[in-house]
Amino acid sequence: MPNQFNQTExxxxxxxxxxxxxxxxxxxxxxxxxxxxxxxxxxxxxxxLTEEQYLEMxxxxxxxxxRIRTLGQKAPGTMAQYMALGAIADADENAAAEDMIRxxxxxxxxxxxxxxxxxxxxxxxxxxxxxxxxxxxxxxxEKAQWMLGAML
Numbered sequence: 001m002p003n004q005f006n007q008t009e010x011x012x013x014x015x016x017x018x019x020x021x022x023x024x025x026x027x028x029x030x031x032x033x034x035x036x037x038x039x040x041x042x043x044x045x046x047x048x049l050t051e052e053q054y055l056e057m058x059x060x061x062x063x064x065x066x067r068i069r070t071l072g073q074k075a076p077g078t079m080a081q082y083m084a085l086g087a088i089a090d091a092d093e094n095a096a097a098e099d100m101i102r103x104x105x106x107x108x109x110x111x112x113x114x115x116x117x118x119x120x121x122x123x124x125x126x127x128x129x130x131x132x133x134x135x136x137x138x139x140x141x142e143k144a145q146w147m148l149g150a151m152l
Contacts (some may be wrong), residue, residue, distance in 0.1 A: 023066055026088035033093055
């Protein structure tokens, strides 16, 4: 049976969530960039899919930040912090549609890979709320990968 959820565990989980928040914001911005700037034969499909995706991400970003606050830590809220904590590259507004799709797919994959071990870490300390939040986010990112990948 796991130990009682204590302040040290709260802090560790919150610290693990900060890069997830940063990369979620980075991917949100990249997704909007693609939404606004994609051109070519895939325009309509990519434009519609990316709108669906960024609209889904906005409340999720807030939920992740609020979970960090619930765990007693400050949520990063500046672009400088997001750049320091995250690893999702800016989208290239001049890229071909296929390259934009690949970049977004890679971003979803990066976040999914960051989330997977955090689900187990949260479960190990009986933080069911964070584990549930991250499991839900993982499902979204895996579906996004599938949908973007199907366009290539």
